[in-house]
Amino acid sequence: MIKPRTPPGVMELLPREQIAFQRMLDTIRRNYERFGFLPVETPVFELSETLLTKSGGETERQVYFVQSTGALANAAEAGATAGLPELALRFDLTVPLARYVAEHEHDLTFPFRRYQIQRVYRGERAQRGRFREFYQCDIDVIGKDALSIRFDAEVLAVIHAVFSDLGIGAFTVQLNNRKLMRGFFEGLGVADGDQQMAVLREVDKLDKRGADYVRETLTGAGFGLDADTVQKILDFVAVRSSGHADALARLDALGSGSEVFNQGIAELREVLALVQALGVPETDYSLNLSIARGLDYYTGTVYETQLDDYPQIGSICSGGRYENLASQYSKSKLPGVGISIGLSRLFWQLRDAGLISGSESSSVQALVALMDDAGLADSLDIGRRLRAAGINTEVQMESRKLAKQFQYASRAGIRFVVLAGEDENARGVVTVKDLFREQQFEVPRDDLASSLNVELEQARVLAGR
Amino acid sequence: MIKPRTPPGVMELLPREQIAFQRMLDTIRRNYERFGFLPVETPVFELSETLLTKSGGETERQVYFVQSTGALANAAEAGATAGLPELALRFDLTVPLARYVAEHEHDLTFPFRRYQIQRVYRGERAQRGRFREFYQCDIDVIGKDALSIRFDAEVLAVIHAVFSDLGIGAFTVQLNNRKLMRGFFEGLGVADGDQQMAVLREVDKLDKRGADYVRETLTGAGFGLDADTVQKILDFVAVRSSGHADALARLDALGSGSEVFNQGIAELREVLALVQALGVPETDYSLNLSIARGLDYYTGTVYETQLDDYPQIGSICSGGRYENLASQYSKSKLPGVGISIGLSRLFWQLRDAGLISGSESSSVQALVALMDDAGLADSLDIGRRLRAAGINTEVQMESRKLAKQFQYASRAGIRFVVLAGEDENARGVVTVKDLFREQQFEVPRDDLASSLNVELEQARVLAGR
Numbered sequence: 001m002i003k004p005r006t007p008p009g010v011m012e013l014l015p016r017e018q019i020a021f022q023r024m025l026d027t028i029r030r031n032y033e034r035f036g037f038l039p040v041e042t043p044v045f046e047l048s049e050t051l052l053t054k055s056g057g058e059t060e061r062q063v064y065f066v067q068s069t070g071a072l073a074n075a076a077e078a079g080a081t082a083g084l085p086e087l088a089l090r091f092d093l094t095v096p097l098a099r100y101v102a103e104h105e106h107d108l109t110f111p112f113r114r115y116q117i118q119r120v121y122r123g124e125r126a127q128r129g130r131f132r133e134f135y136q137c138d139i140d141v142i143g144k145d146a147l148s149i150r151f152d153a154e155v156l157a158v159i160h161a162v163f164s165d166l167g168i169g170a171f172t173v174q175l176n177n178r179k180l181m182r183g184f185f186e187g188l189g190v191a192d193g194d195q196q197m198a199v200l201r202e203v204d205k206l207d208k209r210g211a212d213y214v215r216e217t218l219t220g221a222g223f224g225l226d227a228d229t230v231q232k233i234l235d236f237v238a239v240r241s242s243g244h245a246d247a248l249a250r251l252d253a254l255g256s257g258s259e260v261f262n263q264g265i266a267e268l269r270e271v272l273a274l275v276q277a278l279g280v281p282e283t284d285y286s287l288n289l290s291i292a293r294g295l296d297y298y299t300g301t302v303y304e305t306q307l308d309d310y311p312q313i314g315s316i317c318s319g320g321r322y323e324n325l326a327s328q329y330s331k332s333k334l335p336g337v338g339i340s341i342g343l344s345r346l347f348w349q350l351r352d353a354g355l356i357s358g359s360e361s362s363s364v365q366a367l368v369a370l371m372d373d374a375g376l377a378d379s380l381d382i383g384r385r386l387r388a389a390g391i392n393t394e395v396q397m398e399s400r401k402l403a404k405q406f407q408y409a410s411r412a413g414i415r416f417v418v419l420a421g422e423d424e425n426a427r428g429v430v431t432v433k434d435l436f437r438e439q440q441f442e443v444p445r446d447d448l449a450s451s452l453n454v455e456l457e458q459a460r461v462l463a464g465r
Numbered sequence: 466m467i468k469p470r471t472p473p474g475v476m477e478l479l480p481r482e483q484i485a486f487q488r489m490l491d492t493i494r495r496n497y498e499r500f501g502f503l504p505v506e507t508p509v510f511e512l513s514e515t516l517l518t519k520s521g522g523e524t525e526r527q528v529y530f531v532q533s534t535g536a537l538a539n540a541a542e543a544g545a546t547a548g549l550p551e552l553a554l555r556f557d558l559t560v561p562l563a564r565y566v567a568e569h570e571h572d573l574t575f576p577f578r579r580y581q582i583q584r585v586y587r588g589e590r591a592q593r594g595r596f597r598e599f600y601q602c603d604i605d606v607i608g609k610d611a612l613s614i615r616f617d618a619e620v621l622a623v624i625h626a627v628f629s630d631l632g633i634g635a636f637t638v639q640l641n642n643r644k645l646m647r648g649f650f651e652g653l654g655v656a657d658g659d660q661q662m663a664v665l666r667e668v669d670k671l672d673k674r675g676a677d678y679v680r681e682t683l684t685g686a687g688f689g690l691d692a693d694t695v696q697k698i699l700d701f702v703a704v705r706s707s708g709h710a711d712a713l714a715r716l717d718a719l720g721s722g723s724e725v726f727n728q729g730i731a732e733l734r735e736v737l738a739l740v741q742a743l744g745v746p747e748t749d750y751s752l753n754l755s756i757a758r759g760l761d762y763y764t765g766t767v768y769e770t771q772l773d774d775y776p777q778i779g780s781i782c783s784g785g786r787y788e789n790l791a792s793q794y795s796k797s798k799l800p801g802v803g804i805s806i807g808l809s810r811l812f813w814q815l816r817d818a819g820l821i822s823g824s825e826s827s828s829v830q831a832l833v834a835l836m837d838d839a840g841l842a843d844s845l846d847i848g849r850r851l852r853a854a855g856i857n858t859e860v861q862m863e864s865r866k867l868a869k870q871f872q873y874a875s876r877a878g879i880r881f882v883v884l885a886g887e888d889e890n891a892r893g894v895v896t897v898k899d900l901f902r903e904q905q906f907e908v909p910r911d912d913l914a915s916s917l918n919v920e921l922e923q924a925r926v927l928a929g930r
Contacts, residue, residue, distance in 0.1 A: 001795075001796070002515060004791070006507075006568070007551070014569060014573075015503035033828050033857050034855075034858065035852065035857075035859070036859025038484070038828065039480065039484060041478070041483060043471055043477060045598075047471075053467055062534070064531050064533050064552075065532050065537055066531055067529065067532070068527070068528070068529050069527070075540075076544060076547055084537075085532075087472055087529075089531065100469075102469035103470060104479060111862075123534065123535070133508050133509060133510075148862055148863050151862055277841070277845045278848075326469070328466065328467055329467055329469035363498050363503065364503070377742040380739065380743050384743060387626070394500070395501075398613050398615070412574065
């Protein structure tokens with residue numbers, strides 16, 4: 001006998017948790033679709049030569065390769081001289097998107113707005129909260145040759161819609177612009193991109209190590225910046241806005257600089273104006289000039305999103321604007337803007353923080369109880385009617401003690417238990433026990449479905465859905 | 466530059482097709498949930514020792530193994546002496562279900578009703594209509610120690626609900642029982658399971674090769690059955706019922722036999738009675754005594770489903786009753802009944818048969834046109850209101866010729882184009898062009914969302930959803 005176990009580093013959920021997870025996936029998808037994004041799914045594996053064009057170092061070492069039994073035997077034969085396997089599991093959704101857009105370029109309409117919600121794979125060292133298989137929920141808008149900055153504002157509105165709808169607490173979408181950062185650093189004489197990144201990495205340690213440590217490092221031998229420059233950097237990255245007018249004022253206060261610096265400010269102004277026009281409340285977005293993301297990839301707008309009450313969770317949704325999606329597959333210039341939500345990790349963190357209890361209601365809304373076998377046909381008929389009215393219904397197929405059936409419904413998170421005993425049948429009614437409201441009522445059998453739907457609709461309205 | 470291409474043997478869809486595919490997935494899921502099945506997802510890879518306990522032969526040769534870069538390097542070092550890699554991709558959803566139920570047995574409530582909709586992987590030789598990655602959409606009910614035959618009827622009702630709702634034409638769920646078959650063959654002296662299977666494989670050639678060929682083979686040296694026995698077999702497997710009463714009459718006509726034979730008939734009777742009580746129309750199910758499925762796995766009820774007008778597609782949903790789900794992982798006896806829909810293949814076949822045109826409506830329901838940039842804030846506001854009312858809406862972020870915007874909406878399958886020019890704004894109205902009805906109308910801006918929702922609701926009712 002083999003001990004049944006999942007491989008290390010994966011997140012497998014019990015049904016109640018899976019329902020909560022599925023609700024989050026559905027909410028994200030619903031909001032992506034509401035903004036007019038189209039679904040794309042790509043195969044779990046890509047040709048290795050496709051997947052590994054750009055990556056290297058850390059990423060490459062984390063790739064999972066795939067071989068059929070036959071290919072494996074051949075490779076074993078060839079031993080150390082065998083090349084890389086033909087197939088590898090995707091490690092993000094961006095490389096597959098680039099391949100997809102380049103491969104299907106002539107069948108797509110640009111700007112191309114796609115969402116993609118699939119799992120990705122990384123051979124991470126196993127540790128708490130790190131997963132080898134996890135969901136990413138991405139949207140991107142891809143232009144051909146050019147893409148209006150206006151989409152950067154729309155993407156922020158999508159982030160806002162998703163996290164409002166998820167209902168996991170107050171959050172702030174934090175906004176910065178890579179052009180502004182680049183212009184700022186160049187103005188200080190830190191012109192090299194790698195050096196800018198190195199400086200930012202040190203600046204990132206502000207919270208943990210304190211300002212003195214960061215000042216010492218940046219003025220030290222490794223960086224050789226003068227104290228005045230370091231102070232300017234610390235002042236710049238400390239900029240946070242509170243409210244729309246304050247964001248504009250803080251951009252004003254930066255003055256003007258090089259062309260790229262001014263362009264960054266102009267882009268931020270336009271994004272802020274449109275975000276307001278899109279109806280995003282000013283409490284929910286903020287300038288944060290410390291946000292950089294990957295310097296080598298993002299070239300304009302960058303976003304991070306934090307839960308206001310759980311800053312330790314870090315960014316729960318990140319992304320930004322890039323110059324060219326698919327330079328390794330296509331001669332076309334394909335600029336884009338996009339975001340990614342790492343839902344497996346977010347779910348794990350929310351659960352860890354006690355924000356997901358696993359006691360949410362089941363996807364099953366009603367249980368038709370069965371008191372004795374003679375009532376089975378009746379139960380099946382009641383179940384059929386409830387389902388026809390759109391209510392997810394389980395029918396007890398075997399009679400057992402009523403107390404057991406209530407206990408089962410209660411533990412499973414099923415809201416309604418429907419009873420149709422001899423007495424009820426004689427009077428053409430059924431008894432409904434509402435386990436959420438802890439109420440019991442009788443209703444004519446013909447009105448059962450509509451009356452449960454009224455209750456369910458009320459619950460949906462109360463939950464803001 | 467690398468040529469962008471998908472690996473051979475996978476099905477990748479353009480957005481319009483992906484929308485059609487996603488609708489089918491959603492329909493299947495909705496019906497599974499409506500019958501009270503709970504969601505389960507398992508990791509794409511399992512430990513090889515878990516996955517390969519039972520399989521062998523054909524299945525084992527089709528497995529895809531997974532190795533991280535590090536594991537791959539170690540294996541190359543070890544060459545031909547390396548053992549099997551630690552991880553392998555699932556080749557169905559049944560083995561992962563068995564592992565899941567055994568692993569989480571003490572956290573699950575039995576009967577355990579789960580649905581699982583995920584992709585599976587098989588290293589098939591590449592050929593038309595065969596996929597190396599494809600969706601399976603499964604439900605199973607798992608009992609502990611025992612499971613009532615009543616669930617076999619419920620599962621048939623689920624099949625019926627799914628295919629009614631998919632709206633891909635008339636279909637028949639065909640029903641048989643392995644106990645009846647076993648009893649029948651044993652009564653003829655064909656007692657060995659493997660021999661029964663071999664006989665059935667020959668009988669399967671009736672359509673292609675004709676009765677004479679089959680008679681010759683079965684009376685020939687390989688089988689050595691006498692002509693009378695062969696005729697009885699041919700008569701038995703030819704049994705097809707039309708209508709409920711006819712199904713019962715045909716069971717009557719079989720008379721009685723061994724205990725297992727009689728048990729098979731009793732089970733079929735009970736399933737038929739409950740299927741009727743579940744409200745499944747008698748035109749949509751039928752006895753078909755030629756259906757066997759895998760002899761070594763299924764032990765009672767077996768199902769296949771065919772599209773009445775496309776029998777050449779074969780069974781589009783198959784399954785049945787089994788004795789013990791997880792004998793290799795658990796000492797508990799876990800009998801179950803379940804079905805699987807191979808949706809990727811079905812989608813491919815429906816498209817091939819012209820039943821899916823790719824011209825279905827988009828997931829985007831409305832496009833807010835933009836005639837000049839001054840109107841952008843207005844467009845964004847209209848878009849926001851439509852989305853708040855639950856309408857999937859794309860806002861044109863850059864102005865261009867109106868004809869281009871109509872053309873775009875038309876090609877994309879977007880039903881409504883909303884126009885708010887200066888004239889309309891002055892009068893507090895918007896113009897709506899309904900591309901499906903080829904009508905144009907004006908509506909007060911505040912009534913736009915509700916009036917589009919009325920139209921969309923009508924379309925949903927007409928489509929029977």
